[in-house]
Amino acid sequence: MILDYAGRRFRLAATLEGVDALLVTNPVNVRYLTGLDSSNAAVLVRADGSATLATDSRYIEMTKGLDLEVVEDPDVTGRLAAAGAGIEAGHMTVATFNRLGEGLVPTEQVVERLRMVKDEEEIELLRRACAISDQAFADISGNIRPGVTEREVARVLEARMVELGADKPAFDSIVASGENGAIPHHSPGTRELRAGDLVTLDFGALYQGYHADMTRTVALGPPAGWQREIYDLVAAAQLAGRQALAPGASVRDVDTAARSVVADAGYGEHFRHGLGHGVGLEIHEEPFLGPSRTGRLKDRVPITVEPGVYLPGRGGVRIEDTLVTREGGPELLTMTTKELLVL
Numbered sequence: 001m002i003l004d005y006a007g008r009r010f011r012l013a014a015t016l017e018g019v020d021a022l023l024v025t026n027p028v029n030v031r032y033l034t035g036l037d038s039s040n041a042a043v044l045v046r047a048d049g050s051a052t053l054a055t056d057s058r059y060i061e062m063t064k065g066l067d068l069e070v071v072e073d074p075d076v077t078g079r080l081a082a083a084g085a086g087i088e089a090g091h092m093t094v095a096t097f098n099r100l101g102e103g104l105v106p107t108e109q110v111v112e113r114l115r116m117v118k119d120e121e122e123i124e125l126l127r128r129a130c131a132i133s134d135q136a137f138a139d140i141s142g143n144i145r146p147g148v149t150e151r152e153v154a155r156v157l158e159a160r161m162v163e164l165g166a167d168k169p170a171f172d173s174i175v176a177s178g179e180n181g182a183i184p185h186h187s188p189g190t191r192e193l194r195a196g197d198l199v200t201l202d203f204g205a206l207y208q209g210y211h212a213d214m215t216r217t218v219a220l221g222p223p224a225g226w227q228r229e230i231y232d233l234v235a236a237a238q239l240a241g242r243q244a245l246a247p248g249a250s251v252r253d254v255d256t257a258a259r260s261v262v263a264d265a266g267y268g269e270h271f272r273h274g275l276g277h278g279v280g281l282e283i284h285e286e287p288f289l290g291p292s293r294t295g296r297l298k299d300r301v302p303i304t305v306e307p308g309v310y311l312p313g314r315g316g317v318r319i320e321d322t323l324v325t326r327e328g329g330p331e332l333l334t335m336t337t338k339e340l341l342v343l
């Protein structure tokens with residue numbers, strides 16, 4: 001996959017205001033702008049689009065073939081800092097800021113705003129990450145059965161994603177069975193799955209740096225009335241949220257489209273987290289869908305839609321897809337059925 005790093009740096013340069021250059025130190029942003037994936041690098045992007053990358057000797061070999069000037073220095077930030085440059089206030093420590101002295105200008109979210117809209121090459125990587133996730137879920141669904149622990153299910157799911165080509169899991173998988181399903185971010189433990197459980201699996205593959213994110217809730221054996229009721233409710237809310245995804249839509253309105261379905265059914269107090277989040281080089285990135293969020297969606301923004309209903313002491317349901325906003329309707333990247341699977 002050929003990624004246009006120089007084009008990204010020129011687009012960044014065109015957005016700079018009030019600074020001569022931007023000193024980028026967030027490793028994810030350095031990767032986005034140069035292709036170098038490291039734990040110690042910085043890149044200075046000047047207003048004319050030219051750029052210099054600094055990294056230490058461990059990573060120099062990986063910079064061969066990159067399309068910009070490279071300097072070797074373990075003090076990557078000190079080497080590139082220059083009066084009049086913007087710095088990433090969300091990443092630089094106070095200690096570093098104090099050491100480098102006067103003349104640096106704090107900025108926020110400059111590269112993050114650029115990263116929000118993906119190019120088609122990035123979307124293709126996300127499509128592959130999601131395809132691996134779908135396939136892994138299909139391949140291990142036979143392992144979701146009574147007597148198996150949550151941890152064992154998580155382990156086989158994560159191993160299968162890697163066998164199918166994932167770099168690694170995109171995040172620590174959630175497997176929440178029975179009453180644990182009422183905890184939105186439950187860590188898989190030693191509870192054994194039982195007939196009559198709802199089981200929520202929230203997982204995704206990391207593929208060439210891009211994060212898939214999906215959730216399905218399955219039933220072990222025929223669902224009880226309350227289980228079917230909240231499943232159908234969450235599925236309806238998730239559909240309403242997906243249908244509201246459009247370039248130009250406000251992130252708050254998309255959240256409301258799904259949340260109102262849950263609230264109208266009397267379950268509003270059992271759905272307290274935001275509806276979704278952007279995905280890309282990070283598992284959670286701009287934009288965020290929520291009742292107190294502001295801003296509007298653009299075209300080509302990968303984002304999740306993940307409502308849930310959580311009943312303390314009983315169980316829960318969450319359904320999550322990764323999609324991409326498009327003119328003419330969102331593109332669905334996670335294809336696994338949203339019919340209730342009874343295993």
Ligand code: ZN
Binds near residue numbers: 202215
């Ligand atoms: Zn998720």
Ligand code: ZN
Binds near residue numbers: 306320
């Ligand atoms: Zn998510």
